[in-house]
Amino acid sequence: MKTINLTLQIWRQKNKDAPGDFETFTLNNISTAMSFLEMLDLLNENLTLQGQEPVAFDHDCREGVCGMCGAMVNGIAHGPEPETTLCQLHMRHFQSGDTLVIEPFRSRAFPIKRDLVIDRSALDRIIQAGGYISVNTGGAPEAGTIPIPAKTAELAMDAAACIGCGACVASCPSGAAMLFTGAKISQLSRLPQGQPERKERALAMVQAMDREGFGNCSNERECEAVCPKAISIRHVARMNREYLLASFFGE
Amino acid sequence: MWFVRFITSSIGKKWIMAVSGLLLLFFLFGHIAGIATLYLGRTALQSYAEQLHSHMFFLNIFRIGLLLLCIIHFSTGLFLFYQNRKTRPIPYRISVRVATQAAGAIPVASGWASLPFAARTMPYTGIVILTFIIIHIFGFSIGPQDIPVAKTVVTLLGNPVYGLLYIFSFTVLAIHMHHGIWSLLQTLGLSHPRYTLFVTRMTTIAPVFFLIVAGGIPLLLICGVEF
Structure with a gap:
């Protein structure tokens, strides 16, 4: 089994208000078959044995679909591999002797809870503002009542693939959350179920996004480049269009 | 008021940048078309200028x-620049831009603007302009009023x-x-695989065309060409 040795510089911060700083660790005998999070587990096991406080980081499914994990690895959200979440990034992509700088996703709207753990509830509040469709309760409707062409469903799914990890915000030079918001507005605007609330949704979600203190997109495409689900900035254009139409022609 | 709410929103401010930028682009096209009459000779430029100045009322409007x-365009851009700077109070120790690498990974036909350098330097190129x-x-x-414009x-x-x-x-x-050019179309919501390749080409062809037509005049004059 191939192993590597790394120097890790990790952001440590006690809580939201405490000042933070980098702490340097040396970690040896890391199996290249490990995922990035397993490497952090190894580090934490060592720290615990030494009686030190382990590094706090968020994770859940560890198979790239939940959107909980994420950190900046040497300046790139979710590390250097494209279309990969941090949990799916494997240590075989690093060389023995490398120094990795690991920082939390930084944004004014994402307070740091501890070390690499951030509070992404700002994204939840954007969804709560309009990222849903209203359905009357009652008996389950007949499957296929509303015909949707397969291609439309696929295109909506491209946007629905967003896992809400926040990498787009973290890597945006302007600190914008437009890829996240755009993906949801775009997804629902493509589907028949999204039509009744289409205009309200665009207005409410953009308003919620601005309220959280996110920045204004400058079309630099960094979000698209780091997105683990490869969500296209076409969805941002679609959101702009939806918002324009809702503002000028909404009820 | 709906319009105030619109233009004070993030997308509204981007819309102001896009629309004012587009109008300035139209002006530039007209202005360069006018100045390009110099290629037809000094008298052509002079008669164009005199024609233009004979409509002083409309010209002043x-x-x-x-x-x-x-x-x-400038004040909104400046406001956005400062507003965006505040969104990340603690900067990253290492910050890497990956849009360049991704541009290679995405097939060219998907057609995004190809020079990330241009996107990053917008506020600075704006100040130079x-x-x-x-x-x-x-x-x-x-400038001097009594000397012929040409x-x-x-x-x-x-x-x-x-x-x-x-x-x-x-x-x-x-x-x-x-x-x-690419950014304003994106902000106005105009992005579709059908025409993004055309748009991407135009983002290079149009500025280079303006550069050749407008920059050609001083270049030829410095080289000693008589008009």
Whole structure:
């Protein structure tokens, strides 16, 4: 089994208000078959044995679909591999002797809870503002009542693939959350179920996004480049269009 | 009021940048078409200028509109720049831009603007262009009144320092437009696989065309070509 040795510089911060700083660790005998999070587990096991406080980081499914994990690895959200979440990034992509700088996703709207753990509830509040469709309760409707062409469903799914990890915000030079918001507005605007609330949704979600203190997109495409689900900035254009139409022609 | 709510929103401010940028682009097209009459000879430029100045009333309305557009485009841009800077209070120790690498990973036909450098430097190229516009206005519009316009153009642009400043400024303008043209269409919601390849090509072809037509005049004059 191939192993590597790394120097890790990790952001440590006690809580939201405490000042933070980098702490340097040396970690040896890391199996290249490990995922990035397993490497952090190894580090934490060592720290615990030494009686030190382990590094706090968020994770859940560890198979790239939940959107909980994420950190900046040497300046790139979710590390250097494209279309990969941090949990799916494997240590075989690093060389023995490398120094990795690991920082939390930084944004004014994402307070740091501890070390690499951030509070992404700002994204939840954007969804709560309009990222849903209203359905009357009652008996389950007949499957296929509303015909949707397969291609439309696929295109909506491209946007629905967003896992809400926040990498787009973290890597945006302007600190914008437009890829996240755009993906949801775009997804629902493509589907028949999204039509009744289409205009309200665009207005409410953009308003919620601005309220959280996110920045204004400058079309630099960094979000698209780091997105683990490869969500296209076409969805941002679609959101702009939806918002324009809702503002000028909404009820 | 719905319009105030619209223009104070993030997308609304971007919309202001896009629309004012588009109108300035239209003006530039007209202005360069006018100045390009010099290629037909000095008399062609002089008669174009005299024709233009014979409609002083409309010309002044146009000038005021243009001034307002410049103020709106510049101040909104500046406001966005400062607002965006505040979104990340603690900067990253290491920050890597990956849009370049991704541009290679995505097939060219998907057609995104190809020069990330242009996108990153928008506020700075904008300031250079503003400085240039001020120099330009003082040189020509508020310049010598009793000398024929065509003579002022040939004298000023034939001056190597002034001429090279023009070529430099038009190069900066071309870089600004390279991102601007694509960016304004994206902001207006115009993005579709059907025409993104065309748009991407135009983001390079149009600025280079402007650069050749406008920059060619001082270049030829410095090289000693007589118009």
